[in-house]
Amino acid sequence: MHPAASRHYADHGWLQSAQTFSFHGNYDPLRIQFGALRVLNDDTVNGGKGFGRHPHDNMEIISIPLEGTLEHQDSIGNVAVIRRGEIQVMSAGTGVYHTEFNKDPDEPVTFLQIWLYPKKLNVAPRYDQMEYASGDRHNRFQQILSPDPDDEGVWINQDAWFHLAELDEGFETTYELKTAGDGVYVFVIEGNVTVDGQLLSSRDGYGIWPDSEVSVKALGKSSLLVIEVPDQW
Amino acid sequence: MSQTKILAIAYHAEILETIIRLINQNESWHGISAGSLEEAEEQLRLNSIDLVLLGVGVDEQAGAKINALCQFIDPRIVCLRHFGGGSGLLYSEIRHALAGG
Numbered sequence: 001m002h003p004a005a006s007r008h009y010a011d012h013g014w015l016q017s018a019q020t021f022s023f024h025g026n027y028d029p030l031r032i033q034f035g036a037l038r039v040l041n042d043d044t045v046n047g048g049k050g051f052g053r054h055p056h057d058n059m060e061i062i063s064i065p066l067e068g069t070l071e072h073q074d075s076i077g078n079v080a081v082i083r084r085g086e087i088q089v090m091s092a093g094t095g096v097y098h099t100e101f102n103k104d105p106d107e108p109v110t111f112l113q114i115w116l117y118p119k120k121l122n123v124a125p126r127y128d129q130m131e132y133a134s135g136d137r138h139n140r141f142q143q144i145l146s147p148d149p150d151d152e153g154v155w156i157n158q159d160a161w162f163h164l165a166e167l168d169e170g171f172e173t174t175y176e177l178k179t180a181g182d183g184v185y186v187f188v189i190e191g192n193v194t195v196d197g198q199l200l201s202s203r204d205g206y207g208i209w210p211d212s213e214v215s216v217k218a219l220g221k222s223s224l225l226v227i228e229v230p231d232q233w
Numbered sequence: 234m235s236q237t238k239i240l241a242i243a244y245h246a247e248i249l250e251t252i253i254r255l256i257n258q259n260e261s262w263h264g265i266s267a268g269s270l271e272e273a274e275e276q277l278r279l280n281s282i283d284l285v286l287l288g289v290g291v292d293e294q295a296g297a298k299i300n301a302l303c304q305f306i307d308p309r310i311v312c313l314r315h316f317g318g319g320s321g322l323l324y325s326e327i328r329h330a331l332a333g334g
Contacts, residue, residue, distance in 0.1 A: 022325035023325070027328040027329065032329060038316070039322075055248045055251055055318045057245065058316050058318065094245065095248050097247075118316075122292060
């Protein structure tokens with residue numbers, strides 16, 4: 001269980017970052033990873049500001065905007081803007097440089113920056129983004145990421161699945177594991193829920209290793225991100 | 234003050250340069266670069282390395298070879314894979330390895 005307030009807060013002036021796991025200059029031996037999930041940063045970037053040109057390799061990097069617009073440029077020729085309702089993935093593989101800037105000069109952008117360890121090392125770098133239909137996650141889990149290029153959502157170089165859900169107050173459901181033995185990390189974007197009986201509020205995270213499914217109940221109107229990851233790969 | 238000598242091996246010159254620059258920002262660490270397996274072996278034999286970072290381009294086979302060489306030279310040398318190619322994970326990877334994690 002990772003309560004929102006237990007995350008590391010980094011204030012860089014232009015960037016406010018709430019970090020669930022050890023990142024950048026923050027090291028906590030008890031907060032290294034959850035299976036293949038290595039980074040879960042809840043970032044807010046001021047208008048017109050952003051991350052300048054910097055490199056990455058061998059990491060699956062996923063961005064999910066919650067508010068505002070983010071402009072991406074990279075060394076493999078991609079220039080793109082993503083906004084709420086879209087997801088961006090970058091397989092860094094053998095190496096890529098990129099920038100991420102708030103497209104709006106005035107309004108902040110808030111997005112989840114998520115890094116997963118890759119299944120295979122040194123793959124060719126790849127970028128993709130996708131818009132997902134907002135109505136498809138009302139009282140159900142909407143798949144937005146998988147390991148399969150032919151499955152719903154974007155795909156990455158890891159046996160992981162991401163689902164979003166927007167649940168009405170009192171709605172109960174279960175998330176069924178895609179692969180036995182995987183872990184499930186539930187991040188509450190907004191609202192209050194119970195996950196296998198554990199109470200979670202906005203921006204809380206909870207990682208569990210279920211037998212086959214996870215029960216979720218919304219205590220109020222709630223929005224969730226469910227991340228399924230392997231322990232070994 | 235004794236510095237921790239960190240050998241970073243990566244086949245991407247710009248990323249390797251970035252990693253070394255980031256390592257050297259910490260005054261208790263000293264970064265040494267190797268852009269090939271041969272260069273890494275030479276550096277391991279010439280320097281008293283404490284920690285080895287296997288970076289981009291170093292595949293599983295080459296990583297195993299470097300790890301075996303580390304064990305042969307000095308079993309206390311910690312050999313680990315570096316992910317991400319920049320500042321995101323580098324600091325905690327090194328801290329975690331030095332702490333025995």
